[in-house]
Amino acid sequence: MNDQQLLDELLGKHKAGTLKPADRYNIPPQAMPQQDGVTRRSNVSEVATGYTETQARLEALRCLGCKNAPCMEGCPVRIKIKDFIAQIVEGDFQKALDIIRENSLLPAVCGRVCPQEVQCQLPCTVGKKFKDVEKSVSIGRLERFVADWGRKQKEKSVPPVAAATGKKVAILGAGPGGIVVATDVRRAGHDVTVFEAFHKPGGVMVYGIPEFRLPKAIVQEEIEGLKKMGVKIVCNFVAGRTKTVKDLMEKEGFDAVYIGVGAGLPMFMNIEGEHLIGVYSANEYLTRANLMRAYDFGKGADTPIAMSKRVAVVGGGNVAMDAARTAVRLGAEKVYLIYRRSEKEMPARVEEVHHAKEEGIEFHLLRNPKRIIGNADGAVCGIECLKYELGEPDASGRRRPVPIEGSEFTIDVDTVVVAIGNGANPLIGQTTQGLTLNKWGNIVVDENCKTSLDGVYAGGDIVLGAATVILAMGQGRTAAAAINKYLETK
Ligand SMILES: Cc1cc2nc3c(=O)[nH]c(=O)nc-3n(C[C@H](O)[C@H](O)[C@H](O)COP(=O)(O)OP(=O)(O)OC[C@H]3O[C@@H](n4cnc5c(N)ncnc54)[C@H](O)[C@@H]3O)c2cc1C
Numbered sequence: 069m070n071d072q073q074l075l076d077e078l079l080g081k082h083k084a085g086t087l088k089p090a091d092r093y094n095i096p097p098q099a100m101p102q103q104d105g106v107t108r109r110s111n112v113s114e115v116a117t118g119y120t121e122t123q124a125r126l127e128a129l130r131c132l133g134c135k136n137a138p139c140m141e142g143c144p145v146r147i148k149i150k151d152f153i154a155q156i157v158e159g160d161f162q163k164a165l166d167i168i169r170e171n172s173l174l175p176a177v178c179g180r181v182c183p184q185e186v187q188c189q190l191p192c193t194v195g196k197k198f199k200d201v202e203k204s205v206s207i208g209r210l211e212r213f214v215a216d217w218g219r220k221q222k223e224k225s226v227p228p229v230a231a232a233t234g235k236k237v238a239i240l241g242a243g244p245g246g247i248v249v250a251t252d253v254r255r256a257g258h259d260v261t262v263f264e265a266f267h268k269p270g271g272v273m274v275y276g277i278p279e280f281r282l283p284k285a286i287v288q289e290e291i292e293g294l295k296k297m298g299v300k301i302v303c304n305f306v307a308g309r310t311k312t313v314k315d316l317m318e319k320e321g322f323d324a325v326y327i328g329v330g331a332g333l334p335m336f337m338n339i340e341g342e343h344l345i346g347v348y349s350a351n352e353y354l355t356r357a358n359l360m361r362a363y364d365f366g367k368g369a370d371t372p373i374a375m376s377k378r379v380a381v382v383g384g385g386n387v388a389m390d391a392a393r394t395a396v397r398l399g400a401e402k403v404y405l406i407y408r409r410s411e412k413e414m415p416a417r418v419e420e421v422h423h424a425k426e427e428g429i430e431f432h433l434l435r436n437p438k439r440i441i442g443n444a445d446g447a448v449c450g451i452e453c454l455k456y457e458l459g460e461p462d463a464s465g466r467r468r469p470v471p472i473e474g475s476e477f478t479i480d481v482d483t484v485v486v487a488i489g490n491g492a493n494p495l496i497g498q499t500t501q502g503l504t505l506n507k508w509g510n511i512v513v514d515e516n517c518k519t520s521l522d523g524v525y526a527g528g529d530i531v532l533g534a535a536t537v538i539l540a541m542g543q544g545r546t547a548a549a550a551i552n553k554y555l556e557t558k
């Protein structure tokens with residue numbers, strides 16, 4: 069029986085009310101179609117190509133529609149998951165999209181990049197039944213299917229905007245948090261301007277997450293939607309330098325400000341050789357590759373990037389995976405991923421690790437750089453590493469990596485990408501008197517995302533530390549609701 073025949077049979081039972089939980093458990097989890105590991109090494113197109121309609125409806129039929137909906141508890145923005153999935157079963161994709169949009173403004177993004185395996189899919193009853201989260205209903209893939217269906221209709225409605233209130237709101241940073249705040253505050257009729265430091269809006273969704281995981285066109289469509297709502301977007305504006313928060317409020321007449329400038333400050337290892345030519349922070353590497361289109365080598369890329377042959381990426385998170393997989397696509401013959409713990413402790417998503425391995429990236433686990441070696445021209449020619457073993461758990465609960473003395477070895481490389489974490493962007497904290505920060509430089513907010521200053525709100529990575537798109541969106545919604553309330557009475 070082919071997939072379509074299976075779907076027809078199951079839909080028949082569903083309509084007759086005779087589809088039992090046991091029938092649902094028997095439906096095979098639908099694999100995501102994707103470009104094969106070899107083909108995709110030489111292109112930047114999206115790796116996962118998306119469910120077909122038949123696959124989506126089969127996957128949706130796996131959902132038991134649990135009364136207590138544990139999946140919804142796992143979703144940071146509380147999407148009515150079982151309701152939208154039920155609409156996919158019925159084939160009413162517009163209704164499914166409307167349900168998702170009640171809580172999430174960026175479903176095509178979240179369906180692609182949310183870590184569902186530790187959020188909505190973790191408590192899924194189907195996954196629990198099989199004691200395997202990979203067998204949970206693929207909520208993220210279904211969200212993506214519905215969002216992509218909506219994009220294909222090309223008639224995305226522009227959210228209605230209330231009558232002008234005469235109040236002005238400034239949004240600093242055009243990442244997912246800023247985009248959500250701009251949408252919700254503009255809906256209430258306020259005059260909204262987004263100020264972005266880069267020449268393009270979108271935040272990490274544009275400069276960090278590579279095209280092969282999140283096509284830039286998707287983010288661009290969201291930005292166009294904002295503009296159609298009447299939101300003004302000013303790029304090349306570094307808040308704290310071009311103008312301060314105080315200037316915006318006291319001289320430019322903004323009644324409220326939202327700070328969503330993210331966590332883009334790269335951390336380094338502070339080892340010998342980090343100043344050498346060919347050492348990049350992952351942020352710089354990815355920004356050059358993504359935002360400046362360095363992958364177009366010579367074809368109009370404003371900012372070049374090294375044409376590396378042998379690349380070492382240091383780190384074990386999603387950012388490290390993105391950098392390593394980008395290096396492959398930029399033509400590197402060998403890409404090594406160096407991580408000081410074992411694969412079990414890697415913070416990267418399992419899917420990313422799996423994809424990286426399929427693309428031929430060599431994992432050097434329980435290894436960490438001791439120094440970076442340079443040649444006579446001051447360029448990287450090697451990286452000296454130490455072997456590690458795991459000791460007792462540390463404060464993070466993960467086993468502490470302990471170096472093995474005398475275990476040094478060298479790998480010949482011409483490029484090193486450091487992907488060991490990012491800190492809060494410090495500029496606004498440094499230039500805004502009275503703004504309370506925590507010891508890591510993140511802005512302190514209350515439950516409404518209000519900062520220590522009246523009329524000033526903040527959210528996303530600048531508050532949470534490097535976190536996720538969905539958490540930035542969730543805080544954006546909270547902040548927007550608080551701003552709208554604040555402006556009602558101001
Ligand atoms: C490489 C990489 C991969 C990631 N992968 C995932 C993933 O798969 N899934 C996931 O959920 N999350 C992922 N994340 C994390 C996620 O992207 C962030 O948590 C999220 O983008 C934070 O949103 P934000 O709106 O707070 O800030 P950002 O997206 O960081 O946007 C902040 C914006 O503010 C601008 N800005 C900074 N300073 C100023 C200033 N002074 N004035 C004006 N503008 C300024 C920046 O240029 C930027 O455009 C990844 C992060 C990175 C770096």
